[in-house]
């Protein structure tokens with residue numbers, strides 16, 4: 743099977759700041775791929791390039807067999823329904839209930855008839871996937887940080903994405919809650935057979951969730967291996983992350 747995401751020789755600069763230098767990666771179907779790199783190394787820029795929120799300067803980006811750089815706005819909208827993005831901030835609407843937050847992506851991507859027929863079921867299924875069906879009428883402010891992260895994940899799952907992009911999914915959570923979220927990410931991978939790119943610094947999260955890890959150093963793919971192999975590496979640049 744073809745990779746679901748192919749990034750080929752991508753360059754991205756801001757003035758003299760060359761953030762991505764001939765960077766390439768492939769995400770295989772059903773795989774959880776972690777991007778590990780220091781703060782400011784370009785992990786978020788890479789993810790933004792993949793969904794064309796930010797255009798790459800040069801290079802090719804193929805998502806689900808389509809070149810995203812050649813897509814018009816309508817084609818991008820259709821593609822974005824298949825690519826879920828879990829923001830570090832969760833990006834929940836505080837003035838909306840949990841139900842309304844989950845309905846939000848349906849308003850954009852489903853017709854009125856589809857929503858009338860399927861919205862209630864879809865909201866409930868996504869909430870059950872994250873173990874929070876009972877919060878359906880609550881406001882985000884009434885929920886803990888871990889619960890808000892689960893609701894944000896439910897909102898990502900509601901469109902049944904083929905690819906999920908996680909931006910630091912456990913940052914700001916206590917270790918126990920962080921482990922719960924990491925385990926939930928594995929359940930999601932199994933249930934939806936989704937492929938994920940996960941940006942994380944959290945070694946426990948990476949250990950639990952990753953099938954493979956790419957280290958982004960000085961704009962390049964410095965290492966590409968399993969967590970366990972990287973952990974055994976004697977390379978000082980790799981060891982820094984495991985210290």
Ligand SMILES: Nc1ncnc2c1ncn2[C@@H]1O[C@H](COP(=O)(O)OP(=O)(O)OP(=O)(O)O)[C@@H](O)[C@H]1O
Pocket residue numbers: 756759761779780781782783784785786787788
């Ligand atoms: N819109 C922008 N304009 C100018 N520079 C930018 C822009 N977005 C990102 N950068 C620069 O690109 C570099 C990489 O930023 P990025 O946010 O991708 O880092 P990161 O690896 O995700 O860091 P962190 O782990 O802290 O989130 C930084 O030097 C940043 O200042």
